[in-house]
Amino acid sequence: MVVPIFLLIFVETKTQNQMIKRVIGIGNALTDMLVNLSSDAVLADYELKKGSMSLVDNQLQTDISKAVAGCPYSLSLGGSAGNTIRAMARLGTHTGFIGKVGYDTTGEFYEQALRNIGVEPYILHSKSRSGTCLALVSPDGERTFVTHLGAALDLQADDIDGAIFDDYDCLYIEGYLVQDHDLIRSAVRLAKEHGLKVAIDLASFNVVEENRDFLHDIVEKYVDIIFANEEEAHAFTGKEDAEEALDIIAQMCELAVVKIGKRGTLIRRGEERVHVGIMAAAKRVDTTGAGDFYAAGFLSALAEGLNLRQCGTMGAITAGKVIEVVGTTFGEDVWREIFRLRERVRADKCLFERFVGYWWLVVSYEL
Numbered sequence: 001m002v003v004p005i006f007l008l009i010f011v012e013t014k015t016q017n018q019m020i021k022r023v024i025g026i027g028n029a030l031t032d033m034l035v036n037l038s039s040d041a042v043l044a045d046y047e048l049k050k051g052s053m054s055l056v057d058n059q060l061q062t063d064i065s066k067a068v069a070g071c072p073y074s075l076s077l078g079g080s081a082g083n084t085i086r087a088m089a090r091l092g093t094h095t096g097f098i099g100k101v102g103y104d105t106t107g108e109f110y111e112q113a114l115r116n117i118g119v120e121p122y123i124l125h126s127k128s129r130s131g132t133c134l135a136l137v138s139p140d141g142e143r144t145f146v147t148h149l150g151a152a153l154d155l156q157a158d159d160i161d162g163a164i165f166d167d168y169d170c171l172y173i174e175g176y177l178v179q180d181h182d183l184i185r186s187a188v189r190l191a192k193e194h195g196l197k198v199a200i201d202l203a204s205f206n207v208v209e210e211n212r213d214f215l216h217d218i219v220e221k222y223v224d225i226i227f228a229n230e231e232e233a234h235a236f237t238g239k240e241d242a243e244e245a246l247d248i249i250a251q252m253c254e255l256a257v258v259k260i261g262k263r264g265t266l267i268r269r270g271e272e273r274v275h276v277g278i279m280a281a282a283k284r285v286d287t288t289g290a291g292d293f294y295a296a297g298f299l300s301a302l303a304e305g306l307n308l309r310q311c312g313t314m315g316a317i318t319a320g321k322v323i324e325v326v327g328t329t330f331g332e333d334v335w336r337e338i339f340r341l342r343e344r345v346r347a348d349k350c351l352f353e354r355f356v357g358y359w360w361l362v363v364s365y366e367l
Contacts, residue, residue: 020170020197020303022094026160026187027081027174028152029099029123030131031106032328033065035073040138042067046146050138051231053145053176053204061134061148068136076329077113078133079152080203081174083289083328087296087318089118090335091342093303096120096168100155106130107151124159126151141284141323145204147176157186165194170225172299175203175232178211178218188222197254199225201295208235216252224254227295233258242266246273257312259294265315267308276312279320289328294319306346313345
């Protein structure tokens with residue numbers, strides 16, 4: 001049986017030069033507890049802005065956990081950069097991860113889980129409890145994060161040994177870490193000294209708003225690739241129009257990627273730009289990890305030397321698949337679908353039909 005999957009894109013003809021092969025991520029080593037809410041009442045009760053990420057102490061996280069007791073939930077390996085890196089490993093990219101956990105069973109689970117999926121762990125340890133993230137999934141699929149960083153917060157600038165970067169071509173930074181200015185400044189400086197490109201996902205609009213001046217400084221000096229959604233791009237540039245925000249970001253770095261929801265993604269590198277659509281057939285269940293998996297698909301394609309359209313298409317595919325499940329863990333059947341679609345993307349075996357100034361991309365594959 002042949003199944004059509006639709007992606008909306010602008011035509012782009014230039015070839016993407018190979019940039020990276022091996023990617024190491026740095027981020028908060030967290031274990032996620034994903035809770036499916038029946039309503040958004042708990043968000044109002046605790047004054048949590050829907051779609052935001054809030055850093056809280058252990059007691060508040062415990063109180064909120066008690067408030068949602070009885071709701072369906074699941075546990076999974078988490079952390080924004082962790083999600084991206086493990087998805088890239090599954091896609092065949094050589095990856096590593098830098099993070100910090102506690103001397104506890106949660107920390108042991110996290111480190112071993114990375115090894116099990118082929119990620120080289122550069123895990124440090126702290127006397128603090130391992131970090132956890134309470135992901136509150138609203139009925140419409142939007143997620144609100146309540147995070148107690150625990151040991152992850154103890155990752156410091158002097159923990160990073162520059163020799164770690166010798167086996168990698170790119171450092172991928174979780175945007176949530178920018179709240180620790182010393183850590184990020186040290187990491188990007190060491191990465192550049194060892195010849196790496198630096199990529200960052202801006203992570204959350206409220207984090208961007210709180211650290212805008214610092215982000216501008218490190219982006220202008222060190223960052224090569226930026227991923228942002230529309231709200232984050234607005235917070236970073238002050239521009240509500242996504243195209244204008246993209247242009248400003250693209251002037252500050254080598255490659256800018258701005259995700260604009262159901263309208264897809266805007267990508268620009270120099271004078272080269274492309275508009276890639278979403279995976280329209282995807283059934284939205286939970287948006288947890290959508291941005292993380294977009295970055296994974298995009299960067300894994302970039303590591304193969306694919307062009308910008310192909311990179312954006314792979315990002316749309318991996319993001320489209322992760323929103324169809326609760327959490328960020330796929331079954332093997334889903335990965336097989338992704339691998340089949342990737343072969344089509346690699347071969348550029350796509351059917352284009354003109355439609356109101358855009359192009360509908362139909363990728364067919366056999367089940």
